[in-house]
Amino acid sequence: MAVVKLFGAWTSPYFYRVIWALKLKGIPYECIEEDLLNKSPLLLQYNPVHKKIPVLVHDGKPICESTIIPQYIEEIWPQPSLLPSDPYERAMARFWIKFADDKLILLALSPSISKMYRASGEEQEKAVKYILEMLETMEDHGLIGGKKFFGGDKISMVDMAFGAVAHWLGVIEDAAGLKIFEAHKFPRLQSWIQNFKEVPIIKENLTDRDKMFALLKRRREMLLASK
Amino acid sequence: MALSDVKVLGSWPSPFVLRPRIALHLKSVNYEYIEENLLESKSELLLKSNPVFKKVPVLLHGDKPICESLIIVQYIDEVWSSGPSILPSDPYERANSRFWAAYIDEKWFPALRGVLAAESEDAKKAAIAQVEEGLVLLEEVFGKLSQGKPFFGGDQIGYLDIALGSFLVWLKVIEKISEMKLLTEAKTRCLLEWAHRFSSHVAVKDVMPEADKLAEFGVKLRAKILKARAIPK
Numbered sequence: 461m462a463v464v465k466l467f468g469a470w471t472s473p474y475f476y477r478v479i480w481a482l483k484l485k486g487i488p489y490e491c492i493e494e495d496l497l498n499k500s501p502l503l504l505q506y507n508p509v510h511k512k513i514p515v516l517v518h519d520g521k522p523i524c525e526s527t528i529i530p531q532y533i534e535e536i537w538p539q540p541s542l543l544p545s546d547p548y549e550r551a552m553a554r555f556w557i558k559f560a561d562d563k564l565i566l567l568a569l570s571p572s573i574s575k576m577y578r579a580s581g582e583e584q585e586k587a588v589k590y591i592l593e594m595l596e597t598m599e600d601h602g603l604i605g606g607k608k609f610f611g612g613d614k615i616s617m618v619d620m621a622f623g624a625v626a627h628w629l630g631v632i633e634d635a636a637g638l639k640i641f642e643a644h645k646f647p648r649l650q651s652w653i654q655n656f657k658e659v660p661i662i663k664e665n666l667t668d669r670d671k672m673f674a675l676l677k678r679r680r681e682m683l684l685a686s687k
Numbered sequence: 688m689a690l691s692d693v694k695v696l697g698s699w700p701s702p703f704v705l706r707p708r709i710a711l712h713l714k715s716v717n718y719e720y721i722e723e724n725l726l727e728s729k730s731e732l733l734l735k736s737n738p739v740f741k742k743v744p745v746l747l748h749g750d751k752p753i754c755e756s757l758i759i760v761q762y763i764d765e766v767w768s769s770g771p772s773i774l775p776s777d778p779y780e781r782a783n784s785r786f787w788a789a790y791i792d793e794k795w796f797p798a799l800r801g802v803l804a805a806e807s808e809d810a811k812k813a814a815i816a817q818v819e820e821g822l823v824l825l826e827e828v829f830g831k832l833s834q835g836k837p838f839f840g841g842d843q844i845g846y847l848d849i850a851l852g853s854f855l856v857w858l859k860v861i862e863k864i865s866e867m868k869l870l871t872e873a874k875t876r877c878l879l880e881w882a883h884r885f886s887s888h889v890a891v892k893d894v895m896p897e898a899d900k901l902a903e904f905g906v907k908l909r910a911k912i913l914k915a916r917a918i919p920k
Contacts (some may be wrong), residue, residue, distance in 0.1 A: 481891070509790060509824075510749070518779075521779055523779070523782045523786075524786060525785075525789060527789075528782050528785045528786055528789070529782075532779070532782040534705050535778040535781065536778050547762055547766045548748070548753070548762070550765070551753045551761070551762040552753075554755070554758045555739075555753075555755055555758055558755055558758065559739065597739055601738060602740055624902055678739075680908040686735075
């Protein structure tokens with residue numbers, strides 16, 4: 461019987477944040493795929509407040525929220541570490557994780573949220589501007605000093621929190637017919653994306669691009685047709 | 688020694704600023720408090736210390752700035768580890784405390800702010816209902832986490848006490864605007880009692896703003912918010 465269960469959805473970058481943490485630490489787990497349009501009673505029981513994935517269940521106890529779950533994992537299974545040990549560096553890591561969380565809501569693929577591929581015209585323009593500002597902040601403040609990853613030489617929770625930018629953003633751009641991230645405008649970010657995706661665990665655990673593109677394209681067409 | 692220099696950049700009406708101050712008091716750490724005027728333009732020091740969000744509170748420890756109120760509280764807990772613990776020691780309980788603190792900031796506080804910034808009676812009523820609903824939920828949480836003890840954190844003020852307690856005076860202001868009690872004997876008896884205990888705690892009472900003064904500020908803040916939306920008051 462699996463001690464660790466993870467409820468998630470294959471399209472969600474928030475779900476992958478937890479997968480990466482578990483796999484980087486070599487923790488075996490059972491994955492339970494949720495249909496976000498038809499959530500299971502078990503999920504609703506484990507996360508009655510937000511009714512969202514991901515949810516980690518450890519020895520029958522649920523832990524919710526994609527920023528809280530990795531910290532829990534780090535505390536129970538400290539090695540290899542995914543957060544700095546120095547309190548100041550750790551505070552900086554948490555700061556960037558919070559920033560990622562606040563800003564990346566626009567890249568969430570849940571039906572009710574993503575304005576990028578769902579909207580058009582002014583609404584979409586606003587979403588694009590918002591994403592650009594986020595990318596600029598990451599470039600100008602997060603990745604200074606030519607670091608390989610946000611925390612230095614090693615991958616950490618901060619990189620995983622920005623995972624959506626490394627992989628999901630590109631698919632959404634294609635589905636929405638937009639070009640937001642231009643590599644020459646964000647050289648540090650471009651480097652980071654390459655470094656991040658080259659980490660074996662990350663490379664082997666990314667949502668299927670073609671499958672996701674097809675899904676987003678279908679959804680977008682349906683939404684625009686219904687307006 | 689530079690590292691023993693502790694400053695808090697804050698603003699008296701801000702509930703978020705109370706959090707690091709209460710945490711520092713709990714740990715008996717001396718600090719210098721620097722006031723920022725929220726209704727005027729931001730100081731050089733603030734813009735330099737928090738270039739990403741440009742907000743208070745900021746903790747300056749030596750020359751290192753730490754931003755975001757709950758992140759600051761965790762930092763304080765980790766650096767001054769010889770003082771009483773703010774976060775629980777058990778990882779599951781820590782996750783739970785973090786979960787509810789996030790709920791308070793991301794779901795409950797926007798409803799509270801929504802009452803202040805409501806443009807219509809309907810919007811106000813809807814926001815008030817959300818605030819009440821949240822408090823009823825938090826009453827249940829208090830029951831489970833306190834386990835008969837005086838605070839969310841047990842015998843001592845903890846992370847969740849600080850997260851929710853920092854909003855208590857604003858809650859009084861919102862009660863005044865709503866013309867009704869939101870913490871009540873009927874629905875939130877334990878929280879009502881907890882609120883008195885928290886507000887009169889030695890680490891808290893000297894930094895809580897006065898309700899009347901805050902109510903006056905609330906009027907100005909509402910005007911500022913509505914003006915920014917270009918809607919007549």
